[in-house]
Amino acid sequence: MTDAKDKEAKAAGDEKRLSIRVSEETVQDPFEGVDFSELELSLYRPRTLLSILLSGLISCMTLIALVPLFAVLWMLLWRGGHKLSLALFTTLPPAPLEQGGGFGNAIIGTILMVSIATLITVPLGILAGLFLAQALKDNKLASTVRLSAKVLTGFPSILAGVFAYGAIVLTTGGYSAIAGGIALSILMLPTVILTSESAVAMVPARMKEASIGMGATGAQTVWMVLLPTAMPGILTGIMLAVARAAGETAPLLFTALFSNYWLTSHGRLNIMQPTASLAVLIYNFAGMPFKNQVELAWAAALVLVVLVLVINLIGRSFSKQQIEL
Amino acid sequence: MATGMLPNADHNANVPAGGAVAVHHKPEVIMDCDIQELYYGTFRAVRDTKIPIKRNSITAFIGPSGCGKSTVLRCLNRMNDLVRGFRFEGRVKYRGKDIYDPLIDPVAVRRYIGMVFQQPNPFATSIFNNVAFGLRINNYKGNKTEKVEQALRRAALWDEVKDKLQQNALALSGGQQQRLCIARAVATDPEVLLMDEPCSALDPIATRKIEELMLELKKRYTIAIVTHNLQQAQRVADETGFLYVDTSGGGRTGYLVEFGDSKEMFANPKEQHTKEYIRGEFS
Numbered sequence: 001m002t003d004a005k006d007k008e009a010k011a012a013g014d015e016k017r018l019s020i021r022v023s024e025e026t027v028q029d030p031f032e033g034v035d036f037s038e039l040e041l042s043l044y045r046p047r048t049l050l051s052i053l054l055s056g057l058i059s060c061m062t063l064i065a066l067v068p069l070f071a072v073l074w075m076l077l078w079r080g081g082h083k084l085s086l087a088l089f090t091t092l093p094p095a096p097l098e099q100g101g102g103f104g105n106a107i108i109g110t111i112l113m114v115s116i117a118t119l120i121t122v123p124l125g126i127l128a129g130l131f132l133a134q135a136l137k138d139n140k141l142a143s144t145v146r147l148s149a150k151v152l153t154g155f156p157s158i159l160a161g162v163f164a165y166g167a168i169v170l171t172t173g174g175y176s177a178i179a180g181g182i183a184l185s186i187l188m189l190p191t192v193i194l195t196s197e198s199a200v201a202m203v204p205a206r207m208k209e210a211s212i213g214m215g216a217t218g219a220q221t222v223w224m225v226l227l228p229t230a231m232p233g234i235l236t237g238i239m240l241a242v243a244r245a246a247g248e249t250a251p252l253l254f255t256a257l258f259s260n261y262w263l264t265s266h267g268r269l270n271i272m273q274p275t276a277s278l279a280v281l282i283y284n285f286a287g288m289p290f291k292n293q294v295e296l297a298w299a300a301a302l303v304l305v306v307l308v309l310v311i312n313l314i315g316r317s318f319s320k321q322q323i324e325l
Numbered sequence: 326m327a328t329g330m331l332p333n334a335d336h337n338a339n340v341p342a343g344g345a346v347a348v349h350h351k352p353e354v355i356m357d358c359d360i361q362e363l364y365y366g367t368f369r370a371v372r373d374t375k376i377p378i379k380r381n382s383i384t385a386f387i388g389p390s391g392c393g394k395s396t397v398l399r400c401l402n403r404m405n406d407l408v409r410g411f412r413f414e415g416r417v418k419y420r421g422k423d424i425y426d427p428l429i430d431p432v433a434v435r436r437y438i439g440m441v442f443q444q445p446n447p448f449a450t451s452i453f454n455n456v457a458f459g460l461r462i463n464n465y466k467g468n469k470t471e472k473v474e475q476a477l478r479r480a481a482l483w484d485e486v487k488d489k490l491q492q493n494a495l496a497l498s499g500g501q502q503q504r505l506c507i508a509r510a511v512a513t514d515p516e517v518l519l520m521d522e523p524c525s526a527l528d529p530i531a532t533r534k535i536e537e538l539m540l541e542l543k544k545r546y547t548i549a550i551v552t553h554n555l556q557q558a559q560r561v562a563d564e565t566g567f568l569y570v571d572t573s574g575g576g577r578t579g580y581l582v583e584f585g586d587s588k589e590m591f592a593n594p595k596e597q598h599t600k601e602y603i604r605g606e607f608s
Contacts (some may be wrong), residue, residue: 136409214513
């Protein structure tokens with residue numbers, strides 16, 4: 001008997017030591033006498049009214065901001081839409097006073113020069129972005145490169161053209177698709193560098209740790225973990241840069257100039273000759289006093305906008321693929 | 326990417342399926358950890374910690390937060406090398422070789438001494454690719470599918486994922502992700518597995534599964550585990566080291582207070598600090 005009692009007492013003692021004590025005095029209801037009708041929504045209260053007014057204001061402002069965008073699109077469809085036909089994509093630009101014609105060579109030229117620019121930009125941009133993301137915080141080279149890239153994103157595009165004119169056109173002795181591609185790559189590079197950096201930096205540190213912990217070398221970690229995980233973000237950045245480059249005019253004026261002919265001569269592609277592009281075609285034709293040319297400029301503008309839109313949509317689809325990490 | 330830059334990268338590749346079962350039954354120290362001083366920059370994180378880890382046993386590190394148990398664990402496969410300002414005095418002997426010898430390649434060390442982290446950290450790719458990762462980095466030439474199945478079976482995950490090996494690993498539950506990480510770690514047949522609070526992000530059922538798995542895995546591997554959960558250490562560990570924080574002199578330096586057989590330590594702790602910690606009397 002006494003044994004059992006002892007045990008009980010001991011257990012009670014243990015419990016007392018281990019349990020957290022809670023005071024037992026009763027607290028008066030602090031909400032006594034509060035009028036809970038205030039919980040109901042009422043327009044007569046100033047803060048509710050203000051909230052509704054501000055919501056309305058924001059909606060209005062958003063609509064106003066969208067007006068220019070849709071006005072441009074509507075204008076393009078209205079002025080350029082009726083001219084759309086298959087012939088636009090397969091024929092050469094018309095001479096003055098000539099009827100019909102199209103801008104097949106300009107579409108190919110734009111695609112060619114943007115491709116050249118992408119080929120230059122993608123490896124350089126991704127590697128530089130990788131370096132920036134992996135460099136230590138106090139790395140001088142990294143902070144210089146990052147600052148330069150940020151400054152370059154606001155670089156006036158005409159300067160890229162003037163630079164490529166001096167560096168490429170004058171040294172190679174003529175306007176060319178290569179010179180145009182290089183000028184465009186100068187504009188694309190900062191975007192690709194910065195988006196690659198942020199995409200790689202967003203890969204969770206624990207994935208890198210997992211890779212290193214498995215006995216992967218630095219190169220294997222980058223190649224098999226960091227880059228594949230960051231790839232959707234990197235591709236989005238590349239697509240944004242491509243979309244921007246496709247619409248640039250100024251850098252091409254000094255570098256690729258324009259041409260009324262196909263890029264192929266005797267069945268072979270020649271990238272060292274003046275090359276047409278949609279943007280420069282619009283610039284040239286929109287100011288001409290001939291109705292046919294002006295209409296073609298509108299149609300080309302519509303095609304260019306659709307092209308840029310499609311590239312943007314592809315870019316967005318990549319970013320949607322990004323899995324929540 | 327071509328791998329195999331390491332002379333011993335093929336070690337794991339040559340182990341036949343299921344051939345890594347250790348035949349040594351007598352407990353033998355496979356890793357001898359002797360940390361004299363461990364610094365992060367000027368901060369002395371750990372001092373005077375000697376822990377011998379025996380083959381095919383589970384060694385647990387317990388202690389209050391900030392006592393350096395994870396730091397000690399990460400010393401054992403040189404994961405701390407990634408931390409800037411890390412400085413280490415002492416030695417960690419693995420099979421008689423000091424892994425902090427300047428002639429030792431830390432990458433090769435990590436291939437023999439694998440790691441499972443606190444947060445499940447699968448790669449953002451398919452279940453299959455996650456497990457095959459170690460095989461790929463080692464340029465494994467044999468049958469990957471077989472090896473992946475074997476690893477997933479050892480991690481007690483095969484039955485749950487066998488029909489969705491191509492699914493993204495991030496779609497698995499937390500407990501499944503952690504077992505996937507264990508499968509990834511054992512796919513290359515390491516000799517030692519370090520586990521840094523592997524259950525702290527998991528619910529009790531997943532925790533129980535991982536604990537059962539650890540007891541199964543120790544037949545084949547040697548395990549060192551950091552845990553906050555005293556019951557867990559009692560349930561799974563053969564030997565336990567208790568670390569405590571020394572705040573004298575202004576710093577927060579962890580050190581080993583007591584090390585020994587788990588049952589013995591939990592039943593009769595010798596040191597005052599251990600007693601207080603185990604009984605939950607901590608201030």
